[in-house]
Amino acid sequence: MIVDAACYREGHRVSPAGPADVEDLRRRTGDGDVLWVGLHDPDASELAHVARAFDLHPLAVEDAQDAHQRPKLERYGDTLFLVLKTLWYVDAEDAVETGEIDLFVGADFVVSVRHGAGAPLDDARSSLEAREELLRHGTAAVLHVICDRVVEEYQSVAAELMTDVDEVEASVFSDERTQDAARIYVLKRELSEMRRAVMPLREPLRRLATGDVPGIGAGAAPYFRDVADQVDLVAEDVETLDELLSTAFDAHATRISMQQNDDMRKISAGAALVVVPTLIAGVYGMNFTHMPELAWRFGYAWALLLMGGSAAGLWWLFKRSGWL
Amino acid sequence: MIVDAACYREGHRVSPAGPADVEDLRRRTGDGDVLWVGLHDPDASELAHVARAFDLHPLAVEDAQDAHQRPKLERYGDTLFLVLKTLWYVDAEDAVETGEIDLFVGADFVVSVRHGAGAPLDDARSSLEAREELLRHGTAAVLHVICDRVVEEYQSVAAELMTDVDEVEASVFSDERTQDAARIYVLKRELSEMRRAVMPLREPLRRLATGDVPGIGAGAAPYFRDVADQVDLVAEDVETLDELLSTAFDAHATRISMQQNDDMRKISAGAALVVVPTLIAGVYGMNFTHMPELAWRFGYAWALLLMGGSAAGLWWLFKRSGWL
Amino acid sequence: MIVDAACYREGHRVSPAGPADVEDLRRRTGDGDVLWVGLHDPDASELAHVARAFDLHPLAVEDAQDAHQRPKLERYGDTLFLVLKTLWYVDAEDAVETGEIDLFVGADFVVSVRHGAGAPLDDARSSLEAREELLRHGTAAVLHVICDRVVEEYQSVAAELMTDVDEVEASVFSDERTQDAARIYVLKRELSEMRRAVMPLREPLRRLATGDVPGIGAGAAPYFRDVADQVDLVAEDVETLDELLSTAFDAHATRISMQQNDDMRKISAGAALVVVPTLIAGVYGMNFTHMPELAWRFGYAWALLLMGGSAAGLWWLFKRSGWL
């Protein structure tokens, strides 16, 4: 579906909002104009139509249709092809979902093909239209606002995961008995998915930030450097979180095992308390003819006292050793 | 065995399907024609025959006969020598099997030597013959369809392994008691075999994709870039799966140990329940002359009550502590 | 807040101490003079005012306002933009806190924007004003004293953490029973925060130390090499501490588990001591008509002796095996 198609001239939008006929727009594009055509989950025919209008390379179009690429920046003739993965966090499942934006950047046009629910570009477009000085950088400006929008989402996903890791941490080191292994595993999985979106993007952004990508003016480099820095920060977050989770997992395993051993020790020590009184009862249950205590008036009381005393003694001993 | 040998001219096959006499074909090859000779598990004499016809370097021929190489791309004079490992998944044993395809690429010919059951090339050939525009790239086109075919199999093997890892994961984190160590180990082994096929291939493909391999026109570069991207994706899959398996193994070990400790605690706590009643029985089994309870009318019932009560009290205590 | 603004001429300060009007200072700056304007936690308008006076790039100003950057060195036209993270150690919480200093370095001025409580720059300024020979290096001198001040704090934080790790180590390998997992985890977290401040700074400092940053004279290179060496030392400290903590954690886990197993063994062995006497008591509690010992004059004593003897025998056996 073509979501929006606009022509920008001298820092201003010169076409009405909303979808428009692409070929028509293309024909009326003058010198110095910039066209931005935005598609969302297009079907094959829509994409083919746009590809024809802008003369896009079939291999890149196939990739854009397929939407199962790594982040990358490639040149097909005069057209740049940039793949970005979008990420968003689904609160209900603590899960990170992945989408894709494929960008074709020519001398005077940008075609954005968005797949999945992540990173809607309408606010990117309005922020672009509000910044006249940025718009003068032409296609680079469009490229920049889209990258910026995507990386902004990375940051918010990273923030969500950081909260999750903080929760896991609190749970692991709390005094309660918790089961954190599965959650740690799931978080590691999400981080690994995030890493696959973020890490390969660093190199294309560095290239844009150093201004050595033909078609992207050196004047726009600082803008991309800014985005590249944000991606580096996110990448560092991901690495840090992953390491913290590994340590937390080990701490969790150790803790669980310690708690279980504590339980066993308490049960065993408790049972051991009863063992000596039982022996005493056994002794006075023996059938010897000559057992003076048996005939004592307070023999029974004496035996009970002995039992209670020995148990109390053991209890004190165990307490002192920290076994109870 | 020579499986098929064909001459392509101006985008079309000009020789009949099926095996043919190689030397004869070679002699009749005109300017701009491309020969593709396909061998499958050839014996030494067959290979020697073809090597003579195309003047292949003896060291490369030895490698191709031997079929125990790492993926690599080498130049022997004007001929390129490319080694690809083929992979396929044998469902019955959850195992990844490895074969090899050795390619000799000259100015106007490609000799493919396939070992093992993986990646039959007949569908590669038919897809090539169906794409006239691709065939115009000459030997690069043949090279491309073969690489594409092999990498396609990598992807399907990776998908199978991903399913296996998902199963292991489900098993590890299920509530049942499972034995996953051996399976995780086997999967790690398969992944390590896969890694050895995939990783060394990245560099040759990158070289083909940047168009700096003599004899492979720059026009074919985008096609190889496409294949290289797929290999990168597979390589990422392999790394991700390997890390997930490591984490899953740790989680499994922790879980097993926890379950076993749980069992022990329950058994011990259960035995401890009986210890106090036994003591009580021992007490009333003592032979003191003066034990008032013994003469009580309901002494026996009193003793049983005491036993039952103490056991019930302990049971409640243990339940509260989560020990039973 | 503008903390101090000064003009240096031929190695001496020529303006009064304390805040001054920036634009006024700027206007009166002569050839060869160096201005240093220091801000601390400025609000947006203060920063905008200074940015206007020195014509700073809006993207860099935004970064400096935001104060959430990685350490980096960037060029915006003729102005260098350097981001440093400040670190300080809060004893009360054993925590490492992070701040930021953003520096704008032009041909004849340095603007320093400090965020957070770390690394107050007044002593950097006085040490600068006391070293005439250093001041002759112009803006590079100012840059140097600030970097030096920040890295000095890194060193003191590293020293504090080293003390903490030593304490943890002593605790882990002491004969007492200690709970070090949570503290090790917290220290690892602090180290990871420190790493994020220190590691990315190495590359900018190396660039300054090799003298290939335009605007920073090669004569100042040895000064920056000195700072770069200190940062390398700190970076090594961080790596070493992190590895030691990992090993200490493993040792701790092993030790805890060993101690718990020891306890269990002692309890079990203790209980086992009582088992044989109990059996003996049971034997002499049997009701057989013909049991010669029962009628012995010293039968009771004999039984007690038997019990004591067997327990002592077991005790000796267990001692010998190291079980008690």
Add this chain to the structure above:
Amino acid sequence: MIVDAACYREGHRVSPAGPADVEDLRRRTGDGDVLWVGLHDPDASELAHVARAFDLHPLAVEDAQDAHQRPKLERYGDTLFLVLKTLWYVDAEDAVETGEIDLFVGADFVVSVRHGAGAPLDDARSSLEAREELLRHGTAAVLHVICDRVVEEYQSVAAELMTDVDEVEASVFSDERTQDAARIYVLKRELSEMRRAVMPLREPLRRLATGDVPGIGAGAAPYFRDVADQVDLVAEDVETLDELLSTAFDAHATRISMQQNDDMRKISAGAALVVVPTLIAGVYGMNFTHMPELAWRFGYAWALLLMGGSAAGLWWLFKRSGWL
């Protein structure tokens, strides 16, 4: 000891087999001739004699005498100095032994100094003498056959270690109780020794394979590329085996711990079976005046039945829970 010294001319040996006087040979060497002098564990005077004859650099000669070098390729004036580590497998001890071959390669001579029992070079020499076409590459040919011989031994050692790892693996995952920790450790040690022989050799071989070593003709490059590929394969084997052993060790530790816990559980559950019958016996051993069962005709049988029944009930319960 000088093992053999020969002069090769136009692809043929022109001197008799066996040791010969080196200086004499040297004097009679014509243009285009190649001398190969082979020493085995030479004493200092023998080596000094040869060094004088070929004017070898004292530092290299010292290294060759010492035989405690890393694999390396160095130039001393016009002479190349190549160090190879030899490896061989001693079946009796499952151990990998290490020797060394030091090679001096001049314009028209090769001096090989072999230390230890590994890689005898006589078959390398005969294979060289049998291949006239190879011999025409001069000193490069001699260098090649020696490298080839050494790397062949690496491959056979790697194969032996692979068998060992397979055995360990089978043992670890067998149903029997095995003690594999020490063996895994020893294997890891052997692999680390092997790694130190193989890894540093890759770089010198790559240099020889790319033909940029002065004195080694580019025509010989494919031969060295062949050897370099074999070394890469061995290096990959070593890495793979090391990783497999690490995983196997973890699996072994987990397995042992599981088996021990199983034993404990069975013993505890078995003991718990007897606890309830003991209580019942205790109950009927009480001395209450009014205990109706005691007077029953089949009271004793009833008690035994109760004991048997409770034990059987527990047994069924434990079986169902998988505790016995």
Add this chain to the structure above:
Amino acid sequence: MIVDAACYREGHRVSPAGPADVEDLRRRTGDGDVLWVGLHDPDASELAHVARAFDLHPLAVEDAQDAHQRPKLERYGDTLFLVLKTLWYVDAEDAVETGEIDLFVGADFVVSVRHGAGAPLDDARSSLEAREELLRHGTAAVLHVICDRVVEEYQSVAAELMTDVDEVEASVFSDERTQDAARIYVLKRELSEMRRAVMPLREPLRRLATGDVPGIGAGAAPYFRDVADQVDLVAEDVETLDELLSTAFDAHATRISMQQNDDMRKISAGAALVVVPTLIAGVYGMNFTHMPELAWRFGYAWALLLMGGSAAGLWWLFKRSGWL
């Protein structure tokens, strides 16, 4: 303290042994002469005196006074500044101690500043004075003998640590019960200290070995290559030892846990042996009126036999299962 100061001319020492006045020596130095001034733990004024005599850079002098640097090679104008860490092994504490040697190398002088007890340089000096051919390389020769001396100590420290690791290994895999965790930890700490001395030295030595350090003639390169090779060997030793220790630690932890579990199993199995006889005693202690065995003539013997038999049976069962 100035330990020795000498002037070398044409391969011979031309000044008397022992300390001398530095400025005086400096004044009398002719063309082609080389001065070596050796200081040991100098105080600030001594060092300042020498610095003035040789016009050393204040930053380097500060570093040399401070003696808390990483190994590095730097240029200050025409003077090289090389920092070496010295290592020595203190047997009494199994500890590795660290010192430092700072070298200033000018066109015709070397100033060595040694801190700590490691690597006394008098034997380096005598070996230098004994080798006329080496002395002709001028300052490079002095630099070489010092590096050589320091690296020799690395080797002997590495050998000591290797012995320690061998001991730990033997202890870990012995049949005795050992406590190796703390020792392994200490060894890892020593290795990490050693790594910090050795690793950063590789790069400066490589630079000296390739002859691209101004002021060090290419003719001296082979000598530094020799030292660089030794450092590489030591670095490999350190890495290998560290990995072995990690594996040994894991093996130790596993072993300890196994031994403890073995103990527990034996104690539990032993206690279980007594449980059945106790039950039998309990049975014949019951007070039923009708219990035929009680009246048997050999009833008591029968009961004892039953007890002995059941215990023996269990003992046989447990032995067969490997539980005792």
